[in-house]
Amino acid sequence: MIVAPPPAGPVPYAKERATALLRDMVRIRRFEEKCAEKYGEGKIRGFLHLYIGEEAVAVGALHALEASDNIVATYREHGHALVRGLPMSSIMAEMYGKREGCSRGRGGSMHLFDAKTRLYGGNAIVGGGLPIAVGLALADKMQGIARVTACFFGEGAMAEGAFHESMNLAALWKLPVLFCCENNLYAMGTALARSESQTDLCAKAASYAVPTLKADGQDVVAVHEATLAGQRHVREGKGPLFVEYQTYRFRAHSMFDAELYRKKSEVEAWKTRGPLHTFSARLKAEGKLTEEEFLALDREAMDEVDRAAAFAEAGTPEPVEDLLRDVVAR
Numbered sequence: 001m002i003v004a005p006p007p008a009g010p011v012p013y014a015k016e017r018a019t020a021l022l023r024d025m026v027r028i029r030r031f032e033e034k035c036a037e038k039y040g041e042g043k044i045r046g047f048l049h050l051y052i053g054e055e056a057v058a059v060g061a062l063h064a065l066e067a068s069d070n071i072v073a074t075y076r077e078h079g080h081a082l083v084r085g086l087p088m089s090s091i092m093a094e095m096y097g098k099r100e101g102c103s104r105g106r107g108g109s110m111h112l113f114d115a116k117t118r119l120y121g122g123n124a125i126v127g128g129g130l131p132i133a134v135g136l137a138l139a140d141k142m143q144g145i146a147r148v149t150a151c152f153f154g155e156g157a158m159a160e161g162a163f164h165e166s167m168n169l170a171a172l173w174k175l176p177v178l179f180c181c182e183n184n185l186y187a188m189g190t191a192l193a194r195s196e197s198q199t200d201l202c203a204k205a206a207s208y209a210v211p212t213l214k215a216d217g218q219d220v221v222a223v224h225e226a227t228l229a230g231q232r233h234v235r236e237g238k239g240p241l242f243v244e245y246q247t248y249r250f251r252a253h254s255m256f257d258a259e260l261y262r263k264k265s266e267v268e269a270w271k272t273r274g275p276l277h278t279f280s281a282r283l284k285a286e287g288k289l290t291e292e293e294f295l296a297l298d299r300e301a302m303d304e305v306d307r308a309a310a311f312a313e314a315g316t317p318e319p320v321e322d323l324l325r326d327v328v329a330r
């Protein structure tokens, strides 16, 4: 096991970098709050899985990667798409199912995709991204391209055969994959310990001879440092590496979830370790952020969200005559 540098002590970044991390977490939070609101109004429909509470993972991890790296994500991927640099307006338009969306309104919340920024989904299938990531990494290795493919997935995906096959091949062929497990303790309503005999996720990954790292997923610094170490290992051609980010979702699994499987007190306890307020409090205590700067940053995020929502509202639904476009039949 590679051990990440301990995150204890002051935030090891200058003000600009620290603010960039905080800004992206706030952007994700405000974006998703708006999505929940628009879902209630019936403007966004279908499935909607919020990432609220887990923002430090996407932000800390993606900020540790290169723009030329590949990203593969799950259906809980709004944050990854935002940090990757997709315009918020094109993400919001996709949520609305409008043609101006990043997947031309055909994917919705679970299928954000953008080849330009190498965001290879967004995938409704649990574990579905894992073989895609291995394939992308194999293609890079065969072409001699030095690139990391970061694959995000939930701990629930580790019960899928695709996880085991992907880990095995990536390790066997020393492929440049950074396996990023977002362990939020639940797969829909099923707690990890209720369905798995082995709850030590790093032990599972290690059984494929893949080195592992564990990070506090509520701490953006810990996530960033672990991912920096992890991507370095992969980029140096040493093969895949598995990182477990220990995190928690504050909201329901999706918009259809009565949350009967966990106690309110458990959710409240995790909220005391919320990634936004703990990091902003830390920065303020260290003199790297003032309350005014925080409010300004939050205001900017809300304005960006409002502009994105207005853009999506004004967008166009796909015309009926386009329905068979890109549909292949044999």
Ligand SMILES: Cc1ncc(C[n+]2csc(CCOP(=O)(O)OP(=O)(O)O)c2C)c(N)n1
Pocket (backbone or CB within 6 Å): 076, 124, 125, 126, 127, 153, 154, 155, 156, 157, 158, 182, 184, 186, 187, 188, 253
């Ligand atoms: C192959 C497959 N099986 C079942 C489902 C239904 N399903 C949707 S989300 C989910 C839970 C996945 O949990 P996890 O991987 O931990 O991700 P999280 O939702 O916690 O981010 C399940 C079982 C699915 N989408 N795909």
Ligand SMILES: [Mg+2]
Pocket (backbone or CB within 6 Å): 154, 155, 156, 182, 183, 184, 185, 186, 187, 188
């Ligand atoms: Mg989960």
